[in-house]
Amino acid sequence: MIRARVLILPKRTVFDPQGEAVRHALGHFGLAAVDRVRVGKEIEIEMPGEGDPTEIRSRLETIARDFLSNPVVEEFELHIEGVP
Amino acid sequence: MRWGVVVFPGSNCDRDCLFVMQKVLGQEAIAIWHEEQDLPPVDAVVLPGGFSYGDYLRSGAIAAFSPIMGAVGRAARSGLLVLGICNGFQILCEAGLLPGALLTNADGLFHCHPAHLRVENNCCLFTRSFASGEVVQMPIAHGQGRYYADASTLDRLERSGSILFRYCDVHGERTREANPNGSVANIAGICNEEGNVAGLMPHPERACEPLLASTDGLRLFRSLASTPLEAEPGATYARSAAG
Numbered sequence: 001m002i003r004a005r006v007l008i009l010p011k012r013t014v015f016d017p018q019g020e021a022v023r024h025a026l027g028h029f030g031l032a033a034v035d036r037v038r039v040g041k042e043i044e045i046e047m048p049g050e051g052d053p054t055e056i057r058s059r060l061e062t063i064a065r066d067f068l069s070n071p072v073v074e075e076f077e078l079h080i081e082g083v084p
Numbered sequence: 085m086r087w088g089v090v091v092f093p094g095s096n097c098d099r100d101c102l103f104v105m106q107k108v109l110g111q112e113a114i115a116i117w118h119e120e121q122d123l124p125p126v127d128a129v130v131l132p133g134g135f136s137y138g139d140y141l142r143s144g145a146i147a148a149f150s151p152i153m154g155a156v157g158r159a160a161r162s163g164l165l166v167l168g169i170c171n172g173f174q175i176l177c178e179a180g181l182l183p184g185a186l187l188t189n190a191d192g193l194f195h196c197h198p199a200h201l202r203v204e205n206n207c208c209l210f211t212r213s214f215a216s217g218e219v220v221q222m223p224i225a226h227g228q229g230r231y232y233a234d235a236s237t238l239d240r241l242e243r244s245g246s247i248l249f250r251y252c253d254v255h256g257e258r259t260r261e262a263n264p265n266g267s268v269a270n271i272a273g274i275c276n277e278e279g280n281v282a283g284l285m286p287h288p289e290r291a292c293e294p295l296l297a298s299t300d301g302l303r304l305f306r307s308l309a310s311t312p313l314e315a316e317p318g319a320t321y322a323r324s325a326a327g
Binding site for chain 1: 141142145149177178183184185187188189190191192232233234266
């Protein structure tokens with residue numbers, strides 16, 4: 001079985017109000033000197049490990065870039081396990 | 085003039101739009117289900133406000149890949165008039181039919197109140213019933229309406245006269261306080277360079293009758309309703325750029 005994980009974060013050039021709120025709250029835990037917090041999401045995809053590995057990888061890359069993330073405001077990392 | 089209003093799961097302003105077109109403008113308007121592969125014959129398509137697909141993933145992201153959006157994209161590239169309101173604007177940006185993206189409001193709050201807007205360019209088919217520089221009022225209702233575009237995209241929007249509306253105060257001043265969501269350059273609505281696809285976060289369909297405190301939204305629909313429709317398919321609509 002293939003397990004793909006897509007980690008998506010707002011670009012550093014884009015203001016992230018969620019990250020800013022979390023950064024502020026870190027002060028309550030005694031961690032006041034934090035420069036930046038970015039809040040993103042992780043998406044896990046499980047699928048049968050059949051087919052051409054290169055094609056699977058390229059298809060997941062396209063999906064992560066064009067659908068799961070928005071290249072205008074986000075960056076992503078794709079991690080794939082289980083591709084032969 | 086025949087309007088088509090696309091209905092996605094989670095759209096909630098589709099009926100308001102149909103009401104305005106049918107009852108207020110007295111024109112033909114039909115609802116189009118998002119699973120349709122082709123557009124019926126229409127002169128303009130409206131993507132209404134709401135929370136398509138529950139705003140899952142990103143606002144408008146899933147709707148942008150629905151079957152009807154393939155047809156809307158093809159028609160838009162051939163010159164069909166397409167207007168995205170609120171969630172519809174988010175969908176147009178996600179679909180790449182308009183540049184930029186709409187992000188969570190800078191203060192993290194859902195803003196639901198009337199907003200003053202300055203008409204930046206009335207040379208566009210969507211705004212020709214207004215005067216350039218005029219201050220109008222329409223309600224906003226969104227949590228993710230912070231328009232973002234990188235510096236070069238913003239420069240292109242400014243140069244091509246593609247910025248249609250900016251948030252302003254009652255006097256038309258573009259102030260930080262008048263910007264409800266932190267949009268770059270106070271941008272509330274834009275069009276593409278061809279001038280046939282436009283999106284805005286405010287709700288013109290909620291400002292179409294005196295009972296609703298403003299009829300400025302109706303003028304936007306009227307701008308389109310008086311569009312000559314004999315343009316050849318594929319023709320790009322001439323529009324002079326604002327200075």
